[in-house]
Amino acid sequence: MNSMALTARQQRELDYHREHAAAAARQAFRPVGDDVIVSRQRRPWNAYWSMYDRLLACDLAGREVLVLGCGFGDDAIRIARLGARVSACDLSPESLAIAELRAQREGVEIVFAAMPAEALAYADNSFDAVVFVDILHHVDIKATMAEVARVLKPGARVIGDELYTHSRLQRVRDSAPVQRLVYPRMRGWIYGAQTPYITEDEHKIDEHEFSLVTERLTDLETDWFNILEGRLYPSRMIRAARIERAVMRPLARLGRLLAGRVVFSGRLAKS
Numbered sequence: 001m002n003s004m005a006l007t008a009r010q011q012r013e014l015d016y017h018r019e020h021a022a023a024a025a026r027q028a029f030r031p032v033g034d035d036v037i038v039s040r041q042r043r044p045w046n047a048y049w050s051m052y053d054r055l056l057a058c059d060l061a062g063r064e065v066l067v068l069g070c071g072f073g074d075d076a077i078r079i080a081r082l083g084a085r086v087s088a089c090d091l092s093p094e095s096l097a098i099a100e101l102r103a104q105r106e107g108v109e110i111v112f113a114a115m116p117a118e119a120l121a122y123a124d125n126s127f128d129a130v131v132f133v134d135i136l137h138h139v140d141i142k143a144t145m146a147e148v149a150r151v152l153k154p155g156a157r158v159i160g161d162e163l164y165t166h167s168r169l170q171r172v173r174d175s176a177p178v179q180r181l182v183y184p185r186m187r188g189w190i191y192g193a194q195t196p197y198i199t200e201d202e203h204k205i206d207e208h209e210f211s212l213v214t215e216r217l218t219d220l221e222t223d224w225f226n227i228l229e230g231r232l233y234p235s236r237m238i239r240a241a242r243i244e245r246a247v248m249r250p251l252a253r254l255g256r257l258l259a260g261r262v263v264f265s266g267r268l269a270k271s
C-alpha cells in the first residue's frame with residue numbers, strides 16, 4: 001500500500017471492504033465468464049455490455065491498461081483476455097488477494113497493487129487506457145481524476161460504466177414521501193436480497209462530479225441507462241429493459257437528467 005496516510009473516507013472504505021472480502025472469500029473460486037467479450041449477440045440495452053462494446057472497439061491488444069478500483073478482478077481478467085497488458089489497483093489488499101487468485105486460476109498475467117485512487121503509485125504517462133466500473137462513487141473524484149490524468153499518456157482512452165443521478169432527481173429521491181412511502185415498498189421488488197448501497201460514503205455521482213470526470217476528455221461519447229430499470233422495475237426484467245432502451249434512445253438528451261447510470265468514453269487531452 002502507498003505509504004501516504006489514508007483519509008478518513010478511505011479508511012472507512014478500507015474497513016468495509018476488508019470485511020466484505022472476508023465474507024466473500026469463496027469469490028476466489030468463481031469463474032470469470034467471457035460472454036461479454038466473445039458473444040456475437042450483443043445486449044445494447046445493458047450498460048455493462050455497452051461499455052464492453054466500447055472496449056472491444058478500441059482494440060486493446062498489447063496496450064497498457066489500468067483498471068482502477070478493480071475489486072475481485074472481473075474486468076481486469078476480461079481485459080487481459082483481450083490481450084491488453086493490465087495493471088489493476090484497489091484500496092483493499094483483501095479484495096486484491098481474491099483478484100490475484102482468480103487471475104492465476106484463469107491463466108492471465110495482471111500486475112495488481114494496493115493504493116488509493118487519489119494517490120496512485122504509477123509513473124507519469126504509463127497507460128494507454130483506463131477503465132472505471134462502479135468505482136467513481138467511492139472516491140474523491142477531483143483528486144482521482146488529477147491522478148488519472150497524470151498516469152495516462154496523452155490521447156489515452158478513458159472508458160467507464162458508473163452509477164449516476166442528476167442532483168435534481170436526487171432531491172426527489174431523497175424527499176420524505178419517496179423515502180417513507182415509495183422506497184420501502186419498492187426495495188424488495190427491485191433489489192431482492194441484495195443491499196443497494198454498501199459503504200456509508202458512497203453516493204451516485206451527480207452532473208457536477210461527472211463534469212469533473214469528463215472535463216479533460218476529447219471525443220467524449222456518453223450513453224445514459226437505468227432511467228426506470230433498477231428504480232421502478234428490477235434489472236432481471238430484460239424485456240422491460242429492452243423496451244426502455246428503445247423508447248429512451250431517441251430522447252437521449254433527457255438522459256443526463258433522468259438516468260441512473262452512464263457509460264462513457266473519450267480521450268485524454270493533456271496540456
Ligand SMILES: C[S@@+](CC[C@H](N)C(=O)[O-])C[C@H]1O[C@@H](n2cnc3c(N)ncnc32)[C@H](O)[C@@H]1O
Binds near residue numbers: 090116117
Ligand atoms: C463497488 S466495488 C467495484 C469493484 C469493481 N470495479 C467491480 O466492478 O466489481 C468498489 C471498489 O472500490 C474500492 N475502493 C473504494 N475506495 C477506493 C479508493 N479511494 N481508491 C481505490 N479503490 C477504492 C473498494 O475496495 C472496492 O473494491
